[in-house]
Amino acid sequence: MKMRRILLLGNPNVGKSVIFSRLTGTDVIVSNYPGTTVEYTKGSMKINGKEVEVIDVPGTYSLKPSNKAEEVAVKMLEELGKDAVVVNVVDSTNLERNLYLTLELMKKKFPMVVALNLWDETNKKGIHIDYKKLEKILGVPVVATVAITGEGIKDLVEKLKHASRGKLRFSEDWTWEKIGEIVSEVQRIEHRHPTWKEILETASVKPITGIPIAIIVLLLSFFFVRIIGEGLIDYVFDPLFEAYKPFVIRLDGMIKNEFLKKILMGEVFDGEISFEESLGLLTTGLYVPFAMVLPYVVAFYFVLGILEDTGYLPRLAVLLDNVFHKLGLHGSAIVPTLLGFGCNVPGALSTRILETRRQRFIALTLLSIAIPCIAQSSIIFVLVGRYGVWAIAKVYSILSIVWLSVGYLLNKLMKGSSPELFLEIPPYRFPYIPGLLKKLWIxxxxxxxxxxxxxxxxVLLVNFLYTFNVLSTVSRFFEPLISGWLGLPKESVVGIVMGFLRKDIAMSMLLPINMTEKQAIIASVILAMYFPCMATFVIVFKELCARDLIKMVFIMLLVSFLVGGFLNKIL
Amino acid sequence: MKIDLLRAPLGRDVIVIDVVGGICLKQRLFALGIVPGKKIKKVVQHPMGGPIIVEINGSRFALGRGMASKVIVEV
Structure with missing residues (x-):
């Protein structure tokens, strides 16, 4: 049989992406919650010396899609299924539910192999599956795999050649009866008393115990992000830049061209370089992203990775479902929200786990307007932090109020209703450390x-514009709005405007400016709200149609300058 | 006694009798095995319009209220 490509298909959160990276050697992001893969990933592997394409398809419960990620899955199957072998990845601890998709695939007559993944967990749960018997009943090869350790993968590759269309005949209306029959023949479950893990699994989704647990988990996470971030700055990045400084100073002495000097080093104050404020490519241009933002990005995604891989996020989704409903979303929106606190780009991408366009529009708008990414949070901590913890708390409170009210209003004003939460709650799993680190690295x-x-x-742009005196024109143009309406110092205009491109640049331009507490609060709120950043904007552009995008930009600008002006009046 | 899932007792196996909803909802629940004749257990119910969590075929799902109210079970 000709095999041009392999499609990895299965329910959400069964480990398709782990198998994918085992087969292809490609690194992909995996977590313990449904919907981590929202777009397909392509890779390739060699079988008998021939290159075969491997595609990791987003998870789906059935071939009748109910959200965008599932739509992607079904479309891929229709378009690419013709000369492909389907590897149906099955969570063997949930054989019964997973077999539904298996049977649907058989109805469509795809040549396939079934991979019973998470095989190691069945033993712990007291589940015994006779997979040889299952193979006989289905008429397709069945392999037991533990993708995370690589067990059974070789066997799976071997069986690909024997992929078959199966021989099971049944009527579609009686699918579940058929599944019941199969399961009673191949599976035996020992009765077990609930383990402490299972008790915790339930406790963390019950409101009475779940909310205190959630508060503890979030406080601990915040604490660890700070500790790890500060540790990285103090012990890794600052020492690195100290070691790098003499090199820059020597280079500065060697360059004679004033213009080049300005672009590379920026403002040199009496032969001293300030990494934070000099604003040159080799000084601030490297220091701000690497030493001020990156450490917290690392810390944040490390901690988030643990929350993801243990399977805690879906529980948070359940607990917060009520709040999200008021905003026209549902609990699953916790994923884009949390990812967005790191960087808005992956946050925006993950809005695909939401079902409707209306939800995605609201989620993307809220993300861009009121969820500060690490760079924006750095601004808040550095700029407003000078005035103490309470000032920082004020900024986050303002952003939360904006988040709630914009969401509430959008939900009220936009046509249509929002679908309800529909989410699988996976069991807790111990994070697989190499996987966790790989994800962090990606x-x-x-x-x-x-x-x-x-x-x-x-940084380049700022220097050019300064040199050619364009910035003063820009400044003058925006001055009435920024100084007049928002009450910010004249010198801050350029920094605020540059925030369009990236927030870290804005930070280094605002740092040297003397601002009162009120001005610092308004500046950081405005920077967090009025525009996400170029990279996020590009993603949003791809996810929404042009009209929605214009609507969104209008909302962002309107709300941020209304809020900024209001703060200027009342603070 | 036939009641909807919202009013079903917590922590007890009940039998699904019917799903009274549109074709989309039926298909979605069908794919999970929430079909007439199946055993289902409500494990958690959140107050104030919050979701419920059910156990079906050994896995757990959070469902919104509206969906849960359309699943009719026999106690």
Whole structure:
């Protein structure tokens, strides 16, 4: 049989992406919640010396899609299924539910192999599956796998050649009866008393015990992000930059061209370089993204990765479902929201787990307007932090109020209703450390690829514009709005405007300016709200149609300058 | 006694009798095995319009109120 490609298909959260990275050697993000993969990933592997394409398809419960990620799955199957072998990845601890998709696939006559993944967990749960018997009943090869350790993967590759269309015949209306029959023949479950893990699984979704647990988990997470972030700055990044400083100073002495000097080093104060304020490519351009933002990005995604891989996020989704409903969303929106606190780009991408366009519009707008990414949070901590913890708390309270009220209003004003929560609650799992670190690395790479070019471009632009005196014109143009309406100092205009490109550039431009507490609060609120950043904007542009995008930009500008002006009056 | 899932007792196995909803909801629940004749257990119910959590075929799902109210069970 000709095999041109392999499609990995299965229910959400069964480990398709882990199998994918085992087969192809490609790194992909995996977590313990449904909907981590929202877009397909392509890779390739060699079978008998021949290159075969492997596609990791977003998870779906059935071939009748109910959200965008599932739509992607079904479309892929229709378009690429013709000369493909389907590897149906099955969570063997949930054989019964997973077999539904298996049977649907059989109805469509795809040549397939079934991978009973998470095989190791069945033993712990007292589930015994006779997979040889299952193979006989279905008429397709069945392999037991533990993707995370690589067990059974070789076997799976071996069986690909024997992929078959199966021989099961049944009427669609009686699918569940058929599944019941199969399961009673191949599976035996020992009765077990609930383990402490299962008790915790239930306790963390019950409102009475779940809410205190959630508060503790979130406080601990915040605490660890700070500790790890500060640790990285003090022990890794600051020492690195101290070691790098003499090199820059020597280079500064070597360059004779004033213009080049200005672009590379920026403002040199009496032969001293200030990494935070000099604003040159080799000084501030490197220091701000690497030493001020990156450490917290690392810390944030490390902690978030643990929350993701243990399976805690869906529980948070259930607890917060009520709140999200008031905003026209539902609990699943916790995923884009939390990811957005790191960087808005992955946050925006993950809005695909929401079912309707209306939900995605609201989620993207709220994300861009009121969820500060790490760069924005750094601004808040550095700029407003001078005035103490309470001032910082004020900024976050303002953003929360904006988040709630904009969401509430959008939900009231936009046509249509919002679908309800529909989410699988996975069991708790111990994070698989190599996987966790790999995921962290992928996300850091994303950040670097997005951040560094924009920061460099921004620093370059600022220097050019200064040199050619364009900035004073820009300043004068926006001055009435920024100084007049928002009450911010004249010098801050350029920094605020540059925030369009990246927030880190804005930070380094605002740092040297003397601002009162009120001005610092308004400046950081405005920077967090009026525009996400170029990279996020591009994603939003891809996710929404042009009309929605214009609507969104209008909402962002209107709300942020209304709020800014209001703060200027009352603070 | 036939009641909807919202009013079903917590922590007890009940039998699904019917799903009274549109075709979309039926299909969605069908794919999970929430079909007439199946055993289902409500494990958690959140107050104030919050979701409920059910156990079906050994896995747990959070469902919104509206959905839950359309699942009719026999106690």
């Amino acid at each position: 996300r850091i790479r994303w950040f670097l690829e997005d951040a560094i070019p924009y920061v460099m471009l921004g």
